[in-house]
Amino acid sequence: MWKNTFFLFFILSACAEELCKPDASNGYKVRLSLKTALGDDAYTWNKNEMFLFQSTLAFAMRTSHTGQSYEISNIVVCNETDRVSFWFVVTSPGNPTELVENYIVEEAIRKSRHRINSAFLLTDKTLEFVGILPTLATPVSYDTPPWLIVFGVLMGIIVAGIIVLLASSIVKRKRKTRRTDEEEADEETRVKTMDNGVYNMSFSVEDKLTQM
Numbered sequence: 001m002w003k004n005t006f007f008l009f010f011i012l013s014a015c016a017e018e019l020c021k022p023d024a025s026n027g028y029k030v031r032l033s034l035k036t037a038l039g040d041d042a043y044t045w046n047k048n049e050m051f052l053f054q055s056t057l058a059f060a061m062r063t064s065h066t067g068q069s070y071e072i073s074n075i076v077v078c079n080e081t082d083r084v085s086f087w088f089v090v091t092s093p094g095n096p097t098e099l100v101e102n103y104i105v106e107e108a109i110r111k112s113r114h115r116i117n118s119a120f121l122l123t124d125k126t127l128e129f130v131g132i133l134p135t136l137a138t139p140v141s142y143d144t145p146p147w148l149i150v151f152g153v154l155m156g157i158i159v160a161g162i163i164v165l166l167a168s169s170i171v172k173r174k175r176k177t178r179r180t181d182e183e184e185a186d187e188e189t190r191v192k193t194m195d196n197g198v199y200n201m202s203f204s205v206e207d208k209l210t211q212m
Helices: 002-019 034-041 047-064 102-111 113-119 146-211
Strands: 028-032 075-081 085-090 127-130
Touching: 047 075, 047 085, 047 102, 047 113, 102 113
Parallel strands: none
Antiparallel strands: 028 085, 028 127, 075 085
């Protein structure tokens, strides 16, 4: 009995490993940049770290799809390199020879991306799931629509421009009116001066005639 169980487990494991290979249809490549992220504090990638990765992925799959008991054995890893890159596939809990669909795996990774990154002290840029877009930031919601803010700014600029033009026209008009008034005043003064000169001259002539 025990020998049969062990043999069946060996066969299933071998089949699962056959499913994991570079460029597999339902597989994903992972790249880790430990030195870039942590510098001198970078840790060594080893079997324990890989165990943690498989555990984290199994956790993500369980969290995303409740009711499915994913185990570490369902996270099959292959083609591991010294530069810390590898491929993995996820097998079905009910059938280790059947791969889980891409969209299910991608959804689980996106939902738990922060937990996965935190487990390895990395970010979306230093823990890369090739083919799966990085975690998107939560869209910023505005109380006032951005287009309305832009419209308000443009209207403010236009109104300010109109006010400046009106003010400039009024100032020019006042200057022109003042200049005209000053010119009229000067002309009036000049005329009065001339009139006074003529009067004085007439008065002098009459005085001379009287004396004679």
